[in-house]
Amino acid sequence: MSNYFSVIFSSQLSQFEDQKYHEFSNQMLELVNEADGFLGVESYREKSGRGVTISYWTCMNSIKKWKDNSQHLFAQQYGKEIAYSKFTIKVCEVMREYSFDKKK
Template structure:
């Protein structure tokens, strides 16, 4: 998790968003930053990690519960970003929701 990380013990949940982008920014960078800031203020948000190269983007967000994830998906500003993503920013994407049973780090 990044510097916005809130320490928590498993179990918690992750949303894994993998995507391939269309050409050009078309406002994507500004919206991505706004969505990260907005998500960080949502109930149950624990943190986010993201990486992108020329082919693939992976963003993993962490949440306390499935209900928190559902509320984020239904957030009105997030819905606007989702629609723009489908129409303008992504060639394709996948969303996977997982329960984290254990974590450790070095």
């Protein structure tokens, strides 16, 4: 596989039981699966509200288009104003990938 890109979104929720946040999260997951260049996503959240979401993309242009998607922009605004107390975003190029699976 040739190089691809990842976006690492680390966040801290202001309130873990924010129903509207969970609705936005589910909507964005459905929407991103239709985005050009989207390869996949992994997401983890602790009971403390700390979470990490890593999305994978074929190119930087696809990441930019997703960032500028109107529905995603609306969700981003909600996140900044209400859902998150802090977050960090890192965009990386994946140069190499390897794995281990004892079951195989």
